[in-house]
Amino acid sequence: MLPAGMDPRTPVLVGAGQVVHRTGEPGLPGPVELAAESLRRAAVDSGAGDRLLRSADLIAAAAPVSRPYSDLGALVAAELGATPKRTLQSARFGGDAPQRLLNTVAQSIADGESEIALLTGAEAVAAWNAATRGGITVDWPEQPETTAPSEIIGSDRGPNSDMETAAGLWGPVYFYALMETALRARHGSSEAAHLERIGGLWSRLSAVAARNPYAWMPQTQSAADLVTPSAANRLVSTPYPKLLVANLSVDLGAGLILCSAAAADAAGVPRDRWVFPHGGATATDEWFVSERADMAASPAIAAAGRAALDGAGIGIDEVAHVDLYSCFPVAVQVAAEALGLPIDDPARPLSVTGGLTFAGGPGNNYTTHSIATMAGLLREDPDAYGLTTALGWYITKHGVGVYSARPPRQLFRAVEAEPISARRAIAPGYTGPVTVEAYTVPYRKGRDGADEPEAVVISALNPDGARILVRASDADTIAAFTKGDPLGGAAEIAAADKLTLL
Secondary structure: OOOOOOOOOOEEEEEEEEEEOOOOOOOOOOOHHHHHHHHHHHHHHHOOOOOOOOOOOOEEEEOOOOOOOOHHHHHHHHHOOOOEEEEEOOOOOOHHHHHHHHHHHHHHHHHHOOOOOEEEEEEEEEHHHHHHHOOOOOOOOOOOOOOOOOOOOOOOOOOOOOHHOOOOOHHHHHHHHHHHHHHHHHOOOOHHHHHHHHHHHHHHHHHHHHHOOOOOOOOEEEEEEEHHOOOOEOEEOEEHHHOOOOOOOOOEEEEEEEEHHHHHHHHHOOOOHHEEEEEEEEEEEEOOOOHOOOOOOHHHHHHHHHHHHHHHHHHHEEEEEEOOOOOOHEEEEEEHHHOOOOOOOOOOOOOOHHHHHHOOOOOEEEEEEEEHHHHHHHHHHOEEEEEEEEEOOOEEEEEEEEEEEEOEEEEHHHHHHHHHHHHHOOOOOOEEEEEEEEEEOOEOOOOOOOOEEEOEEEEEEEOOOOOOOOOOOEEHHHHHHOOOOOOOOEEEEEEEOOOOOO
């Protein structure tokens, strides 16, 4: 029997499974094998066994990066002996995928369109790299290019504007490093003080990972070691050395089983396995980083957070367990600020896994791991609420979920929140006086094997407040930004690759 007053269509998470295949262990498993195994573990975790897998009418998958499959869910279903009516897959790139997929699945259950659904994802970048180095051909399933899921969830719009691309901001680490310095400028912190702040934040995440049996790098790291460049911690783009950056070279899989309350009851899933999605919201920030009023803020996380918490009928102070998407330190700080969370509360760490550096950054699928981990915590703490966030591109695409073992106050409803956003004008090609708003210095390996700066990327504001990006590679400008700290200083732009400090 269902609890009194519970709608039989109430979505409930009944099974969560994770798998880590560490370097040196036998085999080179691919995304299909890892994803299927994670769902088998989720079936065991549910207490109802494989019949939930075989009975699934819907399977959703985060698009894999290590082996791009157009419909990962179909391959996983075949591996499990399932025959779902529908398969969903996320857009090709975006760590917001798991929460968007979960919202879609939970809404489908609430609408009576699905009874038993699977959500999964996996990456095998480490296995692929090992196979490549060893000249080994991996035995991973193939899929015809014409294969397509029933629906693709999320946006696959390109992440860069022309001005950003021209400045060499072609990858996440460069954007996030630039945003990190913009955040430091807003806080009015020195380089040393800000490094201490983010080193401490990342050290606390590493301590969480040390307790996580599925973490890729389960060792506690000191703040000093994390922020100090070394042979094992090379500079990538200031202020980030390698150990402040998401680690994509992992072999990880995670899977969730969601049912209607009626289906969970009929399958005999014990009540102590039930965890409910209480609120789920998605939102999108101003698409191009250079066109955001504040590069180090996220109105979209704030809006999605409010919507998800409103769905649960609670405030942020009632949330006991938190996992903020942690690809880079600035992402965690921006999310914490948007949601009203301190970054250093020992009673409420900002990750339940250890984050994308230490637990691992499996492509688009990290948040499936955080939700799976959160489910276990909430079963142990059944009166508590947990909140997880998901993030895609450059603090661009967002999802927020609120969960609890408590029955929800209302039937689940997925929300697309509308952020209050302010757009900043841009001035590509501008020359003249500016103020240095933010900067980052990308590094490369020199001929002698040492790290050496290759350029400096500068975000500057002209007297009208419009933003201009400059990429300078001359030795004098690089020296000015590596040996000094011109943040907030006056400068003159002579060309798209020429800036002189005043």
